[in-house]
Amino acid sequence: MNAPDTGLAPQSFKSDIKPVWCPGCGDFSVLAAITRALAMLGLRPEEVAIVSGIGCSSRIPAYTTCYGFHGVHGRALPAATGLKIARPELTVIVAGGDGDGYSIGGNHFLHACRRNVDLTYLVMDNHVYGMTKGQPSPTTEPGWSSKLAPGGTGVREFHPLVVALASGANFIARGFSGDPNGCARLIAEAVRHPGFSFVEILSPCVTFRPDQRAWKDLVRPAPVEPTDDPARAARRLMTDDGFNLGILYKGRRAPYAPAREPRTALAELAKEFAL
Amino acid sequence: MSSPLASVSVALAGSGGAGVMTAGNMLLEALARAGYYGLMTRSSGPQIRGGESVAMVRAATFPADGPDDRFHVLVAIDWQNVVRFADEIPLGPESLIVGDPAQGEPPEHFARCGARFASVPFKAIAKAIAGGWPNMVALGLLGGLMGLAREALEAAVARASRKGGEASEANLAALRAGLAEAAKLGAAFALAAPPARTPRWLVTGNEAAGYGALAGGVRFVAAYPITPATELLEWMAPALARLGGTLVQAEDELASINMILGASYGGVPALTATSGPGLALMTEALGLGVAAEIPIVVVDVMRTGPSTGIATKTEQADLNIALYGLHGDAPHVVVAPNSLADCCAATQWAVELAEALQVPAIVLSDQYFGQARGVVERPVVRESAPRRLTAQPDGAAYRRYALTPSGVSPMAIPGTPGLAYTADGLEHNERGTPSSQPADHLAQLEKRARKLEAFDCGERWASVEGEGEIAVLTFGSPTAAAREAVVRAAADGVRARLVSVRLLSPAQPARLAQALAGVERVLVVEQNHSGQFLRYLRSVCALPREVASLRRPGPLPFRPGEIHRRLVEWSRA
Structure with missing residues (x-):
């Protein structure tokens, strides 16, 4: 990885605000991975905006020294889309959890993949609603029992990577918070790749899903190279057990970038009304 | 003949x-x-x-x-x-x-x-x-x-x-x-000779509103198609492209309003247009605009509600949701154009207010104005100067939500070195750091309220016409019928004045009292079933002793005769 030297260490991207997360939360490592990636990319904090919705992981913007937007639940992707189209020179990273992104914000996920604006979307997936204290999310296993769904939901999990591919995402990767250096490389690569880049990061919730401590023994580097062939990627993702790490798809779609050159003055537009 | x-x-x-x-x-x-x-x-x-x-x-x-x-x-x-x-x-x-x-x-x-x-x-x-x-x-x-x-x-x-x-x-x-x-x-309905020529436009209310938005500086629009607002968007799409701006067709109204919040956070004045059902979906994010102090404009081209209602017909029944739809204490701006040409000026003004006060502004147009095409006096349009107070690096620690006397605090635009902050819907302190402290909540609530209270809206808050001890008080598209009713009443010897309120929120009780000085009877005219405007007026200002309500729902527009009859009957009662 070529790291342009701006003299900024990862620490320069970390704010003085103490996270609300539980000790042992995977999101601490994701925060570290983001700051490392930004240092690797040679960006300055003011050139980056981090946009989020609601949830534990959505608290992340204020923990950085970048510009941040902590909006309403499920709507991080639209806010980031508006920001990036209005200010294309900014690096815009969207961050959130599985509930925010796949449940309340599910429709925006489909359309962000389809629209292919040059954004990087990091989903810290822990298969649970942590902020509201332990309800099943779209990626929760059907048999996981909770107060809200005793005995489990009985509903099969959402497959975000498959949905992302089918919807047109231009970059699909999976990381694990237990490997912050690997995550940092994935994030940097995702930011560099044009168009909509989606990085699913397995980030255990040690409080409500202590069983996820076992993830560290289940994850493995994907035994394949990234492909730019959607058909191959589809086969790969459809048979994936959810623990293969790395870049799984790198597409070649041109990002959505409307022309922004003014061609006329306001008064010209009034001529069609003038009598 | x-x-x-x-x-x-x-x-x-x-x-x-x-x-x-x-x-x-x-x-x-x-x-x-x-x-x-x-x-x-x-x-x-x-x-x-x-x-x-x-x-x-x-x-x-x-x-x-x-x-x-x-x-x-x-x-x-x-x-x-x-x-x-x-x-x-x-x-x-x-x-x-x-x-x-x-x-x-x-x-x-x-x-x-x-x-x-x-x-x-x-x-x-x-x-x-x-x-x-x-x-x-x-x-x-x-x-x-x-x-x-x-x-x-x-x-x-x-x-x-x-x-x-x-x-x-x-x-x-x-x-x-x-x-x-x-x-x-035979020329059975020959028109009298035309009046002296003046500069005029042939335009729809939706087009006029779109032009006013551009004149106000809007360069980003995100929206979802909905009758009767779609033509506004269809006019703006190519117009924005010619001005170097962008219109994005969003996947729904939730996306629309969050996209414009993102764009405006980035420093680009932004707008969406919708109708009642869309406005209902947008209310959560309007609250975010209030809390995070991000200027945006939402044009609601009102149609008959509730629910799908009569999608192609006019009504003024979204007043309540425009005024009160937001959760929490969420002061914001609501402006209503009161003529077809005013769709241009009022929308431009809404953009200026939103930008100057760093607050969401709702424009209550309606289907009657929006889809009517008229020959109107050419609106006076000047391109607005940027009115957003932006922050410049001065070496001091930046406080995005600083408690200023006016309530308006300098806003840092992403890209500016040394001023990075997080815009947040969570209650926060002056710096923008999330806070659940009672003092911070109170201070920020008061700051956000102060912005609107301290602001001087000038003479544009209403159109006040004529003299008399009886007044017609209205807003929006019924203004035209009310104006003709007042003219006809004068021919019957009934002197009446017309007050058509353009700035619905923040309310202007002192200005309204002044406009109604000497008035003993007020006829409140509005196009909805429950009298939303009258209830609002009663809650924010003192009205003269005798108040009558002339209200009815859509889908038919008000005609001058029904207001004229009521005025004359009442004046003789």
Whole structure:
């Protein structure tokens, strides 16, 4: 990885605000991975905006020294889309959890993949609603029992990577918070790749899903190279057990970038009304 | 022959493909060319495409932004389902109904109103002209009945055809045939001489609002299609592209409003347009705009509610949601244009207010203004200077939500070094750091309220016209009918003043009291079933002793007569 030297260490991207997360939360490592990636990319904090919705992981913007937007639940992707189209020179990273992104914000996920604006979307997936204290999310296993769904939901999990591919995402990767250096490389690569880049990061919730401590023994580097062939990627993702790490798809779609050159003055537009 | 009229209203109806809208637009264009003011509204059956429709055109020697009480002429190219428009086309014994004898008798409803009936064989006349269309015959007939100069009609037809050549010749021949038919009937509804020429626009309320938004500096729009706001967006899409801005069609209204919040956070003035159902979906994010102090503008082209309601018809029933729909204590701006041309100025003003106060502004337009096309006085439009107070690095620790005397704090635009902050819907301290401390919550609530309280809105808060001890108090599209009612009441010896409120929120109780000084009776006119405007007025200001409510829901627009009658009756009670 070529790291342009701006003299900024990862620490320069970390704010003085103490996270609300539980000790042992995977999101601490994701925060570290983001700051490392930004240092690797040679960006300055003011050139980056981090946009989020609601949830534990959505608290992340204020923990950085970048510009941040902590909006309403499920709507991080639209806010980031508006920001990036209005200010294309900014690096815009969207961050959130599985509930925010796949449940309340599910429709925006489909359309962000389809629209292919040059954004990087990091989903810290822990298969649970942590902020509201332990309800099943779209990626929760059907048999996981909770107060809200005793005995489990009985509903099969959402497959975000498959949905992302089918919807047109231009970059699909999976990381694990237990490997912050690997995550940092994935994030940097995702930011560099044009168009909509989606990085699913397995980030255990040690409080409500202590069983996820076992993830560290289940994850493995994907035994394949990234492909730019959607058909191959589809086969790969459809048979994936959810623990293969790395870049799984790198597409070649041109990002959505409307022309922004003014061609006329306001008064010209009034001529069609003038009598 | 009757004496020339200051206002003539005509309706042209027919089934799908009869071209009544084309002919209606040409008539409006001809009126404009002849120096008259005019207004065209349209109505269609429920079919997605085709189906019966009616073009309603009012011509006047004065700016007329609303309908008259009755139509002078109804021309039906055929009668298929035209009766569905009966309530929209009130006729009287002085009216004239013209139908094609080959299409049968007019429906019983129209026969009952006592209007004179005349036959013109539109289809047969058109058939005799190679490439001739019945709607052009009808256009000639209507123009002739109104006493319009042939040249103005021909110019309007030629402009619409543009191609010249055979089709245009056929249209002109059909037009002349229609004029000949009118001559046989006599110019029964001739307009009085046109007024002195002034600079005017031929524009719809939706287009005017779009232009006002651009003049205010909007360069980013995200929206989801919805009747009757879609035309505003369709006008803005190419216009924004020409100005170097962008319109994004969002996946839904939730996305629309969050996209504009993102764009405006990035420093680009941003707007969305919708109608009631969309506004309902947007209210959560409007609260974010208030809390995070991000300027945005939402144009609500109101239609009949609740729920899907009557999507193509007008009503003023979104006032409550515009004022109160936000959760928490969420002060924001609500502006209502009170004329078709004011859709431009009021929307521009809303952008300026939003930017200056770093707050969401809602523009309450409605279907009547939005989809009506009118000949109006050219709005006074200047391109707004940027009004957002932005922060510059000064070495001090940046406090995005600093407690300033005005309540407005300098806003850092992403990209500015040294000022990075997180815009947050969570309650926060001055720096923007999330806080659940009571003192921070109170201080930020007061700051956000202070912005609107301390702001001086100037004279634009309302249109105040006339003198008298009785006042008509209204807002939005009923203003036109109310203005005509006040003029007619004066002819009956009843002096009344008109107060049409443009700035609905923040409320202006002191200015309203001043506008109503010496008034003993107030008639509050609004187009909804529950009297939302009156309830709001009672909650924010002191009204004179005697207050009467003239309210009714859509879908029909207010007509001057109903307000005039009420004014005169009340003044004599």
